[in-house]
Amino acid sequence: MFTQSARFRRVATGALLVLAPLLLMLAVIVDPGTWGDDREAVSYGDNPALAQLESVLFHWSWLLTAVAVIGVLHVVRRRAVVLGHVAGVLSVLGAINMSALMLVDPVEWWFGRHYPVAEAERLTNEVLGLPGVIFGYQMPWLFFALFGVPLVTVAVWRAGFVRWWVPALAAVGYIGALPVPYGPATVVLWTLPLVALGSIGLRILRMSDADWISYYPSAALPVTAEAADAGAASETAAGTAA
DSSP states (O other), X not given: OHHHHXXXXXXXXXXXXXHHHHHHHXXXXXXXXXXXXXXXXXXXXXXXHHHHXXXXXXXXXXXXXXXXXXXXXXXXXXXXXXXXXXXXHHHHHHHHHHHHHTTHHHHHHHHHHHSOHHHHHHHHHHHHTSHHHIIIIITTHHHHHHHHHHHHHHXXXXXXXXXXXHHHHHHHHHHHTTTSOSXXXXXXXXXXXXXXXXXXXXXXXXSOHXXXXXXXXXXOOOOOXXXXXXXXXXXXXXXXXX
16 A cells, blocks of 8 residues: 555656646747737737636646645655755745736736727736735745745755756746746746756656655654563563573
């Protein structure tokens, strides 16, 4: 049973580390705003089907990223433990909030279909400018995701599980997307997390169940005082009988 549960966690973690960044890359590719008008109220209206598909892909990419991060923390149980788990918590919180924010895209598309462009943008900005939206979904949570996931890969590298280029690619991909205007360059940048996280995922998928289980802490329990007394009594009885 333990081997089967370990196999499930190993396969799920490895698969999600490939799937989550793959969905992220596909989302930016199908996003009409990547190739069209940078005003999303316009570009979304040009192709509403792709706009909704993009939003769903982004949503599930970030949601699955949170689950994948939880799984990959398994390999930082011995080294880079503090860094890995602190970065992991921040990444999970950030990714979940990023996922929730994707609901803004269909709202912006709806505004663009029912109002002039300027009014649609004003309404969208008014929604995004609400204090509850800013502090509940955006700040500082967005940065937790974009900085946290690369930090998790740093911890995985410090644990000796991957080479240095894995966290380097993750950092360039996630953090580098911040100053770069959203567009075709974003496709290139968000391909890098697929290479970085995907390489970790593939290594996990190639592991044996025994290798995965070896990262669990020892199951040995300390000897209690009661057990020690019982053992001493048994030895005394055995000596008396002899």
